[in-house]
Amino acid sequence: AQKITQTQPGMFVQxxxxxxLDCTYDTSDPSYGLFWYKxxxxxxxxxxIYQGSYDQQNATEGRYSLNFQKARKSANLVISASxxxxxxxxxxxxxxGRERNTPLVFGKGTRLSVIA
Amino acid sequence: xxxxSQHPSWVICKSGTSVxxxxxxxxxxATTMFWYRQFPKQSLMLxxxxxxxxxxxxxxxxxxxxxxxxxxxxTLSTLTVTSAHPEDSSFYICSARESGRLGYEQxxxxxxxxxxx
Numbered sequence: 630a631q632k633i634t635q636t637q638p639g640m641f642v643q644x645x646x647x648x649x650l651d652c653t654y655d656t657s658d659p660s661y662g663l664f665w666y667k668x669x670x671x672x673x674x675x676x677x678i679y680q681g682s683y684d685q686q687n688a689t690e691g692r693y694s695l696n697f698q699k700a701r702k703s704a705n706l707v708i709s710a711s712x713x714x715x716x717x718x719x720x721x722x723x724x725x726g727r728e729r730n731t732p733l734v735f736g737k738g739t740r741l742s743v744i745a
Numbered sequence: 746x747x748x749x750s751q752h753p754s755w756v757i758c759k760s761g762t763s764v765x766x767x768x769x770x771x772x773x774x775a776t777t778m779f780w781y782r783q784f785p786k787q788s789l790m791l792x793x794x795x796x797x798x799x800x801x802x803x804x805x806x807x808x809x810x811x812x813x814x815x816x817x818x819x820t821l822s823t824l825t826v827t828s829a830h831p832e833d834s835s836f837y838i839c840s841a842r843e844s845g846r847l848g849y850e851q852x853x854x855x856x857x858x859x860x861x862x
Contacts, residue, residue: 672858674838674853720789730776730796733779735788738787
């Protein structure tokens with residue numbers, strides 16, 4: 630079974646509008662972390678935001694916020710006031726457990742295109 | 746934030762030759778490093794977990810004799826693609842976590858684009 634599911638292969642958003650990128654996850658471990666990364670065409674992985682499974686509040690980082698719904702096992706990324714530079718691939722990822730040698734597992738990604 | 750470098754950033758090699766990719770943590774020590782492979786328009790797939798001073802742990806379906814990983818120090822892990830074939834052409838990305846430090850951060854290298862002709 631897939632650990633991370635991103636159901637939107639591609640999304641379009643008008644510049645200055647907000648957009649939500651969906652992510653659902655599957656784990657039986659009570660301790661886990663959820664990540665969002667941006668990957669522009671250059672290929673580098675840019676960390677955007679993190680949510681721990683025990684965090685009470687939804688994470689926010691500037692224009693990025695994470696809509697964490699634990700019971701639904703969803704961790705949607707919300708980008709407010711979209712900019713042309715936000716056009717990129719976006720990956721949701723999860724790390725299960727507390728061990729330091731546990732890797733991140735990635736979803737298939739969503740390609741976001743911001744339109745002027 | 747912490748920096749992870751990769752060398753080379755891109756490489757073209759002939760079929761049958763071997764290619765070595767280096768991954769370095771520049772300002773921190775990393776007991777564990779991870780190697781991912783990304784085919785065009787696809788996600789990052791974990792190939793192996795590299796542990797300093799011990800053998801790497803490979804994911805199912807990844808040939809350990811073809812993708813040799815050596816993690817000889819706390820700041821360097823290498824991936825050698827042996828007897829490369831065109832189907833090995835891909836984007837290889839390494840990642841690392843800082844040893845002995847609490848926190849969730851995982852740092853990624855800029856990636857190495859391998860083309861096998």
